[in-house]
Amino acid sequence: MDKLFEIRRDPVHGTEYIETSLTGHLLLEHPILNKGSAFTEAERREFGLTGLLPSGVSTLEVQLERIYGVYRSKTTDLERYMHLTALQDRNETAFYGLLSKHLAELMPIIYTPVVGAACQSYSRIYHRPRGVYIPYSQRHNIDEILANVGEADVQVIVVTDGERILGLGDLGIGGMGIPVGKLSLYTVCAGIHPSVTLPIVLDIGTNNRDLLDDPLYLGERHERIRGRDYDDFIEAFVAAVQRRFPKVLLQWEDFAKNNAARLLERYRNRLCTFNDDIQGTGAVTLAAALAAVAANRSTLGDQRIVLLGAGSAATGITSQLVTALQAEGLSEASARSRIWLVDSQGLVHSGRTDLEPFKREYARAVDETVNWQVSDRQSITLLDVVKHVHPTILIGTAAQPRAFDENVVREMARHTARPIIFPLSNPTSKCEGLPADMIAWSDGRALVATGSPFEDVIHGDRRIRIAQCNNAYIFPGVGLGVIAAQAQRVTDSMFVAAARALSEFSPARQNIEAPLLPGLQTIREVSRQVALAVAREAQRLGLAEPCTEEELSRRIAAHMWTPQYLAYRKPRRERSRLAG
Structure with missing residues (x-):
């Protein structure tokens, strides 16, 4: 065999x-x-x-009771993370059984926000290899490295180079925690069997001096490879993946903004690939926005949208918004006109000479601000923009803690009955605002979704549950749909289809006081419906062979593994x- x-x-x-x-x-x-x-x-x-x-024979349920008891005895989140990863390394069925049983409690431990701390400590808590490490010094041996994986039928790869881990920056080889965590969510949320997943870290050095000076650091000890050498290394990696796993779905994760978008554009038509920071973040944000405007009995085309931040996440969010607005009948120019970008230098406008290509696409005409009362026309602040644009939706992806301060929120709330506010940066320490503050400063009217998990907010006699714009609602289902349909490529319209499918699960559609996104207890059904929507869109685009709805549902069900012991x-x- x-x-x-x-x-x-x-x-x-x-x-x-x-x-x-x-x-x-x-x-x-x-x-x-x-x-x-x-x-x-x-x-x-x-x-x-x-x-x-030991002589005693246990059932999975008995094992999970024992494991969970030990888990609850841990006193710090990092200890809990280490306990869970040790379980994953010795018994994956029990690991996923435990996650499935306690998902709402354990997801923040195995992924954001705790995975960030684990990545920072990676070389100090390392105990067993998982996945594949491809160092720059072995750039001529990538085929051999991938061959060492063995005969595994790899269907999904998540790869990072560790340069932009969450909002924590360059963590070098410590970035491996992100692909491992993402692929765990593929399994627990969408049932992708763990044996067909492969986490990879591209070790091209690090510019993090603390890591380079740490005697325990496990990565290559040099500054990051840049320029042509970097691009040649990525090309060699992609070519080797295509040779070894020609039908694989490749997900790019936590690459720096100057690389993330251009690598996606370079390879999206060569292989089945996507960038979750760009497209997944865009889709889950779009889903929450669609749910919010539906709860407000409005449409997306009626909104004025301000984004703080102009990195990879903003790239994806704006792209998904524009695609969805065009689906409502707007022209591309009209769709773009609904969006204002604010970066670290202020409003992105045509009078600035420091704009990257993405920002130039969304730059507002400087003439639009000629009558604005601002102190510095070259650096128009977020508060200035809110005062003059009167946004109905405010989204944060800048990793600027407390950027959505009281002045900003109260000014926004003056001009819209139900302000929609999404402080999305994570981990929690990088969040643009606290939900309790957003709700208090808007007199309880704000519809809030966050990037990291938050406790319920008590406002007067109301208990308000805060939806988390967690990419886990999107990318596992996208992967499941792509695999089941055997799609050749992944497109932006497939992510819009995923967003629309997710938004239909929003409790706020029936009750505006309810969360914008469903609870995690529904995540398997959400992933199944997302997969169906993605697979249908792939077929509509001619990127997958057509089949009946019943056959598509059967294929998706066949790929959804449930953690249980077999004979x-x-x-x-x-x-x-x-x-x-």
Whole structure:
């Protein structure tokens, strides 16, 4: 048998089972296959496990009770993260079973915001390799490195170069925590089997002096490779991936803004790929905005939208907004006219000479501000913009803590009955504003969604739940839809389709006091519907072979793995040999 294991179905009983040749410690040390104390007595005899485990045979439920008890005994979030990753490294079925059972509690631990602290401490808490590390010094051996993955049927890769981890900046090889965390969400949210996922970090050095001076740092000890050398390295990586995994879905994650958009543009028509910081963030933000305007009995085309920040996230949000506005019948120019960008130098306008290509696309004509009462026309502040534009939607992606201050929020609330405010930067320390403040300063009228999780807000006699614009509502379902439909490419319109599917789950559509996005307990069904919408759009665009709705639903269901223990059998030829 070429692969270490196969999932098969019994032709008589119709039940699934796992076929593997691994025995003894090799079986116990394989995180996909290890069942720990749940191996039956018969399996222990057949696979050489007798005496290697305590005598008691546990069910998965009993194991999860034991594991969760130890988890709750941890006193810091970083300890909880380390406990969960250690579980993932020894028993993935139990890991995903625990996540599924306690998702709302555990998602902030395995991903934002705690994963940020874990990435910062990566080299100090490192205990076991996961995924693939491709250092610049091995740039001529990438094919060999990918071959070391073995015969795995890899369907999804998440890759980072570690330069812009969340709002924390350059963390070098510590960025590996992000692909690992993202792929965990692919599995728990959309059922993508962990054996077909592959996290990769491109180790091209770091400009973080603290890391370079740290004797425990595990990455290459030089400053980041730039320019042509960087581009050649990325090209060599993509070419090697195409040779090794020609049908894989490749997700770019946490690349610096000067690389993220241009790499996406360079490769989006060469392979099946997307950038979650750009397109996933854009889609989940669009979904929350669509839900908010629907709750307000309005349309997206009626909105005036101000974005603070002009990096990768803003690129994706503006792109998704424009695509959605055009779908409502607006021209591209009219759609763009609904959006104002504010960066670290103030309003993005045509009178500035420091604008990058993306900003030039959205620069307001400087003549628009000629009658504005501002103290510095070359640096028009966020408050200036709010005073004169009267936005109905305010979005923050700038990682500027408390940028949405009392003056900004109260000024916005003066001109709109239900201000829509999304402080999206994470981790929590980088958030543009606290939900409790947004709600208090708007006299309880603001519709708020955040990038990081926040507790409910008490305002008067109301308990207000805060929706998290979590990309996990989008990218796992997108991946599931792409895989199930065998789509050749990923497009912006597929993300708009995903956003519309997600927005239909919004509780605020029925009750404006309810959250803009659904609770995490619905995430599997959300991912399924997102996958259906994405697959349909891929077929509409001619990027996937057409099939009936029933067949599409069947394919999606077939790819949605549920963490449960299966019976184990040896390959038939081994069983026959032993019987003989």
